[in-house]
Amino acid sequence: MEGIGGPDALNGVPARYWHRLDDGRIQCDLCPRDCRLHAGQRGACFVRQRVGDGLVLTTYGRSSGFCIDPIEKKPLNHFHPGSSVFSFGTAGCNLACKFCQNWDISKSRDMDRLMDAAAPDEIAATAAAHRCRSVAFTYNDPVIFAEYAIDTAVACHARGLATVAVTAGYISPAPRRDFFAVMDAANVDLKAFTDDFYVHQTGARLAPVLDTLLYLRHETDVWVEITTLLIPGLNDSDAELSALSRWVADELGTDVPLHFTAFHPDYKLDTLPPTPPATLRRALRIALDAGLAYVYTGNVRDIEGASTRCPACGQTLIERDGYRILAYRLDAHGACTACGHVIAGHFGDFTGAFGPRRVPVHIHRHAGP
Known part of the structure; x- marks a missing residue:
């Protein structure tokens, strides 16, 4: 630098x-x-x-909008379940995914759409005023606005707020150290498990993403969950799902949550069919058979696939219907109330869930400490 x-x-x-x-x-x-x-x-x-x-x-201090979401929407199922997260992003992206679900933001070339200006301290103050547990850098990939995200994360920590990165993990080693040094949790999009998919569908490569996951898991204290969007015919074969699941289990550990989410036709892949529910169930079973303890389905209504179970006794610990928590059976230490097995993640006293709301927010200008 x-x-x-x-x-x-x-x-x-x-x-x-x-x-x-x-x-x-x-x-x-x-x-x-x-x-x-x-x-x-x-x-x-x-x-x-x-x-x-x-x-x-060019986007420092400029956002495409601010909202309060349930933390499960990131998706993070093992990071303060039921809590609210203050979410924002900017514009642009360093990947070129043909299936991008936020393409109007990530592919924007119109800086005038970034009408919500906010300094890092103002974001932190507003999130705290709304009693959010954390602040998420999301909607587009935060690594491309790393300086803004880092400064905002520091301001959030000063107010006792946790920080969350929702990212594809396509970042070089030096900025990666700085960026994740101020993040408490991350959901990393592992788009597929072949370099061919990355090259032809995202314009990137697989190896740097795997390097980021290895770095996060073995060299930081960042809580990590992984999401793979299953696209019919492109990354949903048994062989690829098995290889992906085995790599996560062997290289990252069996307690890293893995989310398989449903594709909906959009952007440049709008002629493909949506992901069948049976594909998500098949992927979940493959990952469980590979030894992963926590596997989820998303972007569809699936109470069984969205719920957290104890890997020791099988008890349903957090029963979810979408972003709604129907039952919660963990103690304040994150242990199963039936057998005492400690569940991997960040938990605490559960006093109720934020629920499936999405609340747009205006920034508090010039908020004091």
């Missing part, structure tokens, strides 16, 4: 993670794309731009 001067009010704030090349270009070092930029050019994410002899983040 090179030293950078003051912010440019019209073009963004100085970015980290770049260096000059001998041919006069500058290289962005944030993610494995290694975008090399001439004057005025933007990276593949669209939000990191060369201005003069430096790189700026």
Whole structure:
């Protein structure tokens, strides 16, 4: 990272993670794309731009909206279940997923849509005022607005709020250390388990994502859950699901929750059929047979597939209907009330659930400490 001067009010704030090349270009070092930029050019994410002899983040302090969600929507089923999370994102993305469910945000080239401006302290103050348990960087991938997310996470921690990253994990080692050093939990989208899928459906590669998962699991205290969107005919074969599940069990551990979610036709894959419920049930069984203790289905109504069971005695511990918690049978230490087995995750006293609401929020301006 090179030293950078003051912010440019019209073009963004100085970015980290770049260096000059001998041919006069500058290289962005944030993610494995290694975008090399001439004057005025933007990276593949669209939000990191060369201005003069430096790189700026054009979306710092600008959001596509703020909402309060249930934490299960991220999805995180083992991180303070039932709690509310203050959620926001910006625009742009460093992947090019043909199946993106938030393509109007992640693929936006219109910075004027980012009408909700907020400084990190204002976000933290507003989330605290609404009694949220955590703040999530989501909707588009937060690694591309790493400087904004890091500053906001620091402000959140100062107010006792936890931080959550919803990400595809496509980030280089140096910024990865800084980014996840201030995150308490992450849901990582493992799009598939073949490099061919990543190359042809996302414009990225598989290996850096696996590296991020290994780093999070073995070198940090970040709570990790994984989501794989199952797309008919592209990443839902028995062989691929088995290989993915075995890798998670062998390399990350059997207590890492894995979510299989249903694809709905959208963006550039709008002619494919939606994921059949039978595919989700098949994937769940394959993952359980591979030894994973906590496997879930999502984007469909499936009480059995959404609920948490004790891997020791089989008791249903958290019964869910979508984002609604119907029953909760864990003690304050996260142990099964039937047999005492401790469930992996972050739990605590359960006083009720936020429920399936989605509450739009306006930022408190110039909020004091």
